[in-house]
Amino acid sequence: MTRIELPREKKVGHLTLLRQQRSLTSREFNALTADERLEIIRHAQGMNKYNLMLEAADVAELVPRLAAQEVYLLIKEMGSEDVTELLDLISTDQLTTILDLDCWQGDTLQAEPSLVWMQYLLDGGEERVIRAIKELDFLLLVLMFKKFVTVPRGPESYDDDDERMEAMVAAGGYELEFHDPESSKVVSAVLDIVFRHEREEFTRLMECVRWEQEAMLEEEVYGQRVGRLQDHGFPDPFEAQRVYARLDPASFAVENHRKKGLGLVSEEGAAPGFILTVARPRDLLAEVLAGGLRPETAWELTFLLNKVMSADKVDVGDLASVQTAMEEVYRYLNLALEELSEGDVARAATCFDDVYLESLFRLGFSLTLELQQRALRVRKSAGASYLDGPFRALLDGLVRKKPRLFEGVLEENRGGERPFATLRDLRLAGEWLERLELQLQLFAGHFPFELPLPESLDLSGCYPDDAADLTLSDFFLTALANRLQGRDFLPEPFPQAELGALHDRVCRDGLLAEELRRDTGQWLESLLPGTGPFADYCLDLWAEDFCTRSSAELDPRYLGGLIVRRG
Structure with a gap:
């Protein structure tokens, strides 16, 4: 039997009651209220969620109350073949949302997934097919059938009475040309059920398949789909890009982004629970959500996720992609809450409840920008x-x-x-970036030389011999080596013959001379405060490579931190 855990909290009016968490038997599970069982189901995952549904005595009433997107993700995660009982229980509204999410690529209805869902309807029996035909959007049905069948002529086209009667018995007098043999098996079986049980609906369907222009029909159905998905928080991808619009963190004021009523509690019933199962919030956000998620906030969070997925053109049926997107939403929300609350959980919780989540998301993203x-x-x-x-x-x-x-x-x-x-x-x-900015300032105005353009460098007879292999540390250490040998502080290629003498000067028993590190760091700090770490970084290269070799092992081909002239 599926393991069923009793939630630690129970809502009674405006009160939250705590109780001991324990496992429930199937009988105890069904003794709970429908809302409590629905709450347990919402926060389960994968096979466990599916099995909990089947444990419920009133599963036929519970499933239609689940968010359509939650049902869709479960079907995609489990595989439709493994959730046949669930497919028989979903409402037509849920099915419409699932078709909207699964059967379109851009503004085009895709034949292959449409055929898959026709097969699922067929597997559910004739009653399931008839219910879908009667309740699904009619133009959507017409477009789906136009992907697989053409109707070249109807009952009025037959001159011969016997031929007309034969055609009327077979398919209501309509001649059907299927686009391919494989899809014809499924589509003809669905049409046969409609013909036998809903003759007027069949005639209406065939007339529209026969006469509607597919391009114009697809444009109209797509427009209806856009409207339906907007009700689930899926805006147009271009409009969705606004979720990444920059906010100025320095001027962000909570009072300018307070919620004024969202109206996001859906008529579908239970708020979606997958947002807390596909990915887990971490850090400060995890502490904020430890006390649970209000239904209206769960919907707001779901709509934010859907907007992000629309902007990024994420496959909303791919669980791994949804998980990645949800984790991203949590990370940016966490950044914003840490920024606004300075790590205080109570202040963060107040911000999370009072401020639009999209504003928090944009603030968190803007901090990285x-x-x-x-x-x-x-x-x-x-x-x-x-x-x-x-x-x-x-x-x-x-x-x-x-x-x-x-x-x-x-x-x-x-x-x-x-x-x-x-x-x-x-x-x-930011600290590393500041170090880098200071490094470049050193070379731009504090050293007695300018960095050459890569294309102007003549490295013939040198190691390395390719300008693409040179770094700031190479220029600095080469100039430092020349200075230690009594020459000007310039990154002129260092003579190979002097490597031994340089080694004796900078190394002590396999280690970098401490006085060299101290003096070099102090010198750079005197030139530009904050550049001491660059001296340490460069000298570490000598310590790890140059000083760990003996004088006899100094092969310029394998030395880092120096430009060496051969010979």
């Missing part, structure tokens, strides 16, 4: 073509359409990127 704009300016500056690996990776993540965090800022020697989730992520990325 501030880093993106700084990163774009850095990319345009002189010297940006010579960034060291970690800093280049930092910029690559930040300049993406949705800025991402280079994980090397969290832990040394880590690579890869991940989305921003907390203010700490933003702060660390």
